[in-house]
Amino acid sequence: MATWGYGNDNGPATWVKSFPVAAGTRQSPIDIVPTAAKCDTKLTENPLTVNYSPEPAMELCNPGLSVKANIKSKSVIKGGPLEGEYKLEQFHLHWGSADKQGSEHTLNGKMFPAELHLVHYNATKYSSFGEAVDKPDGLAVFGIFLKISDKPHQGLKSLTDVLSEVQYKDKSINIKQEYNPVCLLPDNINKYWTYLGSLTTPPLCESVTWIVFEEPIEVSEDQMKAFRALCCGECGSAPIVDNYRPPLPLGNRQLRASFQ
């Protein structure tokens, strides 16, 4: 069984063979066209609330197609488009081989150099991520665009400074200093777009309420280089780059905005 990836032989255009839902009606990512979004005051009446906690020894791993931090502490979100409380399970990123590409969601057709995903599951209705992953209201994922600036992102620096220790597939380390993922959020989390979508990698479950923030976070070119130095396999294997799925049609879905 050929495993899926982002190459010519196993990339996004081939996924439908093993995962037919790839041709579904609520797939992600999408191109975000702000003028096509409907401003919904219900989103502001019930503001999105983030209650993240410090993670004592956060596990950072290289599963081979991204870099992922697994969360054990009770970090939860609610409000906005969400009913009930969603618990942070993990976060990871998607990035390009160059700054002109890398994000999964696009903004008026524009790609950002990278996109950060904070993955939460509906802890009000389901007892674990695995139970929630294939339910229509199972997951909520924050999508945060990364843009290049001359200063490194301090919150990401604790991670990019140690990426060399998880350079190869299946390597993992624990971040010594306690880490609160709240440092990864943009300053203004009240301006976002939201729509019903899916996981952007197999199994592509149509279980995600997407919340994509308008404000990007700023990272340095050196931090991007650190991501691009991660390897898909063992020593000598190809670098992890361009691990993004291109946008899918919005179709009959409504894209809502929390702001005018």
Ligand SMILES: NS(=O)(=O)c1ccc(NC(=S)OCCc2ccsc2)cc1
């Ligand atoms: N890029 S994404 O945020 O949409 C995203 C998030 C999670 C996952 N998949 C995860 S964490 O589950 C994989 C393990 C699994 C698969 C079926 S049940 C559990 C894939 C994509």
Ligand SMILES: [Zn+2]
């Ligand atoms: Zn992702």
